[in-house]
Amino acid sequence: MRHMLRFATAATFLCGGLAASARAEELVLASYGGSFGEAIKACHIAPFEKATGATVSVKLNNSSQTAAALRATKGNPDLDVAFMDDAFSAQTNNEGLNEKLDRSKLTNAPDVIPTAWGKNDGYVVTMVSATAIIYDPKVVKTPPTSWLDLFDPQYAGKYVIGDISGTSGWQFLLALNKIKGGTLENVDPGIAAIRPLAQGSTVLYTQADQVVSLFERGEVAIAAWYPNNAAAAAAKGLSLAVAYPKEGAVGILPTMVIPKGTKKLDLAHKFIDQVLSAEGQKCFSERAIIGAVNTKVQLSDKVAQIVPYGETLKNTWFVDPDIVAKNIPNWTRRWQREVAR
Numbered sequence: 001m002r003h004m005l006r007f008a009t010a011a012t013f014l015c016g017g018l019a020a021s022a023r024a025e026e027l028v029l030a031s032y033g034g035s036f037g038e039a040i041k042a043c044h045i046a047p048f049e050k051a052t053g054a055t056v057s058v059k060l061n062n063s064s065q066t067a068a069a070l071r072a073t074k075g076n077p078d079l080d081v082a083f084m085d086d087a088f089s090a091q092t093n094n095e096g097l098n099e100k101l102d103r104s105k106l107t108n109a110p111d112v113i114p115t116a117w118g119k120n121d122g123y124v125v126t127m128v129s130a131t132a133i134i135y136d137p138k139v140v141k142t143p144p145t146s147w148l149d150l151f152d153p154q155y156a157g158k159y160v161i162g163d164i165s166g167t168s169g170w171q172f173l174l175a176l177n178k179i180k181g182g183t184l185e186n187v188d189p190g191i192a193a194i195r196p197l198a199q200g201s202t203v204l205y206t207q208a209d210q211v212v213s214l215f216e217r218g219e220v221a222i223a224a225w226y227p228n229n230a231a232a233a234a235a236k237g238l239s240l241a242v243a244y245p246k247e248g249a250v251g252i253l254p255t256m257v258i259p260k261g262t263k264k265l266d267l268a269h270k271f272i273d274q275v276l277s278a279e280g281q282k283c284f285s286e287r288a289i290i291g292a293v294n295t296k297v298q299l300s301d302k303v304a305q306i307v308p309y310g311e312t313l314k315n316t317w318f319v320d321p322d323i324v325a326k327n328i329p330n331w332t333r334r335w336q337r338e339v340a341r
Contacts, residue, residue, distance in 0.1 A: 025054040027267050030069070030082035032254075033060040034209040035232030036288055040083075043283035048274045054267055062206060063088040064165040070097045070259050077259035081268040085167045086118070086125060086253040087324035093122030094325060099258040105269040108276040108294065116293045119322075123255040126275050127284065128291030130249040130308045130316055131171040134211075134230040137241045139221040144243045147175050150222060151197060158221040160214055161197060163204040164335040170328060171250035172224040173335070174319060179247055184323050187331060191338055198339045215240060226252070231289035231306045244312045251308060251318040 031040050037060065045056045061069065063084040070077060070092050084092070092098050101121045103109040116125040133144045139158070144150075150159055162169035177183075177190025198204060202220050205211055208229045214220045215238055227242045234240040256275060258268045274280050278296040285292045286300060291307045299309065308316045 025052070025267065026057055027054055027264055027271055028057045028059065028078060028080045029271070030059050030061045030066045030079045030084075032062065032083060033207060034212070035229055036208070036290075038232075039284050039288035043280050043287060044271070044274050047280065048271055051274075052267070052270060056271070060207075062166050067092050071095070073259075075261040077261050079259050080262045080264040081271050082257050082259065083126070083254055084123075084257060086123070086255050086321040087170075087319070087328060089118060089123035089255040089257050090321035091325035091328070092257065093118055093120070094322070097260055098122040099260050099262065099265065099268075101258065101272070102269060105266070106273045106276060108273055108278070111278065111294050111296050112276055113293050113295060118255065123257045124272065124276070125253045125255050125293055126272075127254050127281075127288075127293060128308060128313075129226060129228050129252040129254065130244075131168040131175075131224060131252060132227050132249040133222065133243040133245055134225040134227070135222040135241055135243060136215060136220075136239050138239045143241065144222065145246050147172070147179060147224075147245045147247055149245075150224065155222050156200065157202070158219070159197075159200075160202045160205060160211060160220045160223045160225075161194075162224065163206050163340070164332050166206050166208075167252055168224055168226065169204070169335075170324070170331060171252070171319075173331065175245075175247065175250050175317070178317070184319070184327060187327075187334070191334055195339050204340065212238070227306050227308075228289045232287075242306055244308075244315070248315045248317045249308060249312065251316040253318065253321070 031037055049055060066082050066084050067088045069079060074097060101124060118124065135144060161172055164170045164173065173190045173194050176193045177187045180189035180193050182189035202214060203210065208226060211223055211225050212233045230240045230242055256272050258265065262268055276294060278294050281292040281294040281297045284290065285297060285303055289303055289306050
């Protein structure tokens with residue numbers, strides 16, 4: 001009986017230890033939602049969990065929210081790995097909030113385009129997208145050709161633009177600023193131009209999913225939004241089309257960072273390696289309709305017609321992320337003071 005008791009105690013200890021170990025292998029990921037999040041689950045989280053036995057817990061954030069979370073938990077993050085657009089990753093990298101990525105732990109690093117790596121390997125670009133013009137062709141009979149088309153009186157009360165806390169918000173601001181003669185150091189023309197448009201917008205959206213609902217309900221006919229989200233919604237039957245403005249779309253480079261201080265450093269590297277893999281990138285490109293950074297991936301015709309590619313890619317404006325990182329706090333203050341009110 002004593003032997004049985006010792007065995008039972010040992011077994012209980014062993015099972016408890018295994019359960020604790022399993023719980024310890026949870027990776028907390030900050031990610032965008034919507035069609036992006038759905039593709040992340042299918043193409044990256046599922047194969048990662050199968051290969052490692054770990055589980056991934058997802059926190060839905062935009063880039064601004066994730067950057068704020070890293071600052072609030074500096075050195076003791078509640079996130080283990082995160083998606084952020086390059087301007088925010090550059091910002092947190094400059095603030096010492098990102099771990100340096102160890103390329104020796106990333107088996108797919110040699111296949112990634114050389115320009116994907118951030119300063120001192122503080123982040124890595126994982127895909128290519130853009131902010132462009134999305135419209136309902138049943139309502140907008142003539143395809144828009146310019147960012148200025150959103151000012152057309154026929155769309156009054158039927159358009160939507162993003163808040164500056166989201167990527168499309170500050171990118172549309174910079175696009176207008178450039179058209180109006182401003183510079184990255186002087187956004188006065190852009191602020192003046194966007195103020196009446198922002199105040200007349202159906203909402204100033206902060207999450208991409210909000211725009212899907214607005215189009216579904218017929219509340220908007222045109223938007224400064226993301227081609228990949230539009231394509232995903234169109235695939236489900238929504239009447240949407242993509243227009244790349246003649247002035248150029250504004251490029252988006254979603255990145256991945258590992259917050260400094262995470263206790264899941266190796267596991268975070270394994271997840272990033274999955275995201276950079278040819279299989280993962282191909283799957284994600286096709287499901288989310290977005291460009292890849294792994295050189296072994298060939299885009300299908302379907303994806304190439306929607307994402308920045310060929311001539312549209314050549315005409316796309318990729319804003320220096322370090323300049324954006326330096327200036328976006330001031331742009332945000334001005335937006336809140338002069339635009340959103």
